[in-house]
Amino acid sequence: MTLMTWTNIQMRRLRELGADKDALAARFADPAERNRSFQQMEKRLVSRERERLEALLTEGLRPRLLKLEARMVAALNREGFTQVTTPIVMSRAALAKMSIDDGHPLAGQVYWLDRKHCLRPMLAPNLYSLMIDLGRLKTRPIRFFEIGPCFRKESDGAHHNSEFTMLNLVEMGLPEPERHGRLRALGAMVAEAAGLRSWRFAAETSEVYGDTVDILAGDAEIEVASGAMGPHPLDEAWRITETWVGLGFGLERLLMAAEGDESIGRWGRSLAYLDGIRLNLQGPGAPANFAVPSGRGTQARRRSAS
Ligand code: ATP
Ligand code: MG
Numbered sequence: 128m129t130l131m132t133w134t135n136i137q138m139r140r141l142r143e144l145g146a147d148k149d150a151l152a153a154r155f156a157d158p159a160e161r162n163r164s165f166q167q168m169e170k171r172l173v174s175r176e177r178e179r180l181e182a183l184l185t186e187g188l189r190p191r192l193l194k195l196e197a198r199m200v201a202a203l204n205r206e207g208f209t210q211v212t213t214p215i216v217m218s219r220a221a222l223a224k225m226s227i228d229d230g231h232p233l234a235g236q237v238y239w240l241d242r243k244h245c246l247r248p249m250l251a252p253n254l255y256s257l258m259i260d261l262g263r264l265k266t267r268p269i270r271f272f273e274i275g276p277c278f279r280k281e282s283d284g285a286h287h288n289s290e291f292t293m294l295n296l297v298e299m300g301l302p303e304p305e306r307h308g309r310l311r312a313l314g315a316m317v318a319e320a321a322g323l324r325s326w327r328f329a330a331e332t333s334e335v336y337g338d339t340v341d342i343l344a345g346d347a348e349i350e351v352a353s354g355a356m357g358p359h360p361l362d363e364a365w366r367i368t369e370t371w372v373g374l375g376f377g378l379e380r381l382l383m384a385a386e387g388d389e390s391i392g393r394w395g396r397s398l399a400y401l402d403g404i405r406l407n408l409q410g411p412g413a414p415a416n417f418a419v420p421s422g423r424g425t426q427a428r429r430r431s432a433s
Pocket of ligand 2: 341350352353
């Protein structure tokens, strides 16, 4: 006899409610047994999620994404990195300086606001601009970072949100032979501060982007960061001639990896999830949280109030 799995709709609902792998892999002899099990499991998960939501409102008080951000700020400040905050609206000219024009793979992913402005798909152009200005100071090395929203049109939803939080750090003016080691030390520092359990570097050399290093997390080896170093082919457009190392992390990806989750949806900005907890916690057939009062009912209340 072949055993049945959850229906697609049941599976989606159980995933939303954070069911674990064993629960998702359950098998049933017939539809009646499956439906009974679904109802019991949904009820259990809904009450667990309600408790987690209540704990957030009474004790946690901040979603993990924002706690992670605060930990990152503290860790980078300790390393002597200054936090900066730059505009979210970016000019076409700034993107062009990153060689992101019509032929570039990222070009189709940009949200344009009008002919000359878009929502930034990355922090790098703004940080390049600051490298020029801060580079005029005598002090070396110069270290800074930004954490903030970036926007990309994406086709894959499991590991991508259309709006996500980038952490991009830059250190400029370090001795050239130290760059590789420093890039790795900074990558390790952030990965540890994020609480990643298993992760590794994956180095690549490309003609266009020079030496790059990605950080891959977990068994699924999900990319959580990409790093690069200068002198770099893009530096010329910004008239940067110094050495630098830089790393860009996705905070939601770091969180997803640290939580051992396989999809990113619940960790970003959302109205469906709060701190990874599904907000639609009505069971099937349960009354709605609130009903729109009908005209008659409202009138009746008004009359009795007057
Ligand atoms: P991918 O190949 O996974 O789409 P990428 O190489 O295009 O990512 P980068 O430009 O290297 O992304 O951006 C730096 C980091 O920002 C990535 O390593 C990832 O952690 C994060 N990131 C990029 N795009 C997204 C997205 N749409 N949603 C969530 N995080 C993202
Ligand atoms: Mg990358």
